[in-house]
Amino acid sequence: MYINRIGTFRDHPDLYGVSVYFQGCDAEPKCFMCHNPETWHISEKYKRDPEKVLEIIDEKLSRLLTHFKKVSLTLLGGEPLAPHNRGEL
Numbered sequence: 822m823y824i825n826r827i828g829t830f831r832d833h834p835d836l837y838g839v840s841v842y843f844q845g846c847d848a849e850p851k852c853f854m855c856h857n858p859e860t861w862h863i864s865e866k867y868k869r870d871p872e873k874v875l876e877i878i879d880e881k882l883s884r885l886l887t888h889f890k891k892v893s894l895t896l897l898g899g900e901p902l903a904p905h906n907r908g909e910l
């Protein structure tokens with residue numbers, strides 16, 4: 822899978838959580854006023870091992886859960902469901 826970044830952000834309307842920004846967008850035409858045009862192109866430098874991605878998500882969610890009763894996991898992009906990400910996602 823192709824990942825731009827993974828962080829603890831406030832992308833959920835109510836909850837703190839972990840956001841996974843996938844890399845590569847297959848939407849044509851691109852959405853008007855897309856917030857993340859830097860995630861459109863695909864390049865091997867963004868390729869990540871899915872097991873490692875899971876580890877990072879798990880570690881960040883676990884850390885947040887020591888402070889909050891409920892947290893979120895947000896998948897965004899780029900396009901998480903584009904063919905180059907879909908299978909491993």
Ligand code: SF4
Binds near residue numbers: 846851852857860899
């Ligand atoms: S990254 Fe998301 S919002 Fe931006 S053009 Fe692609 S599908 Fe649309």
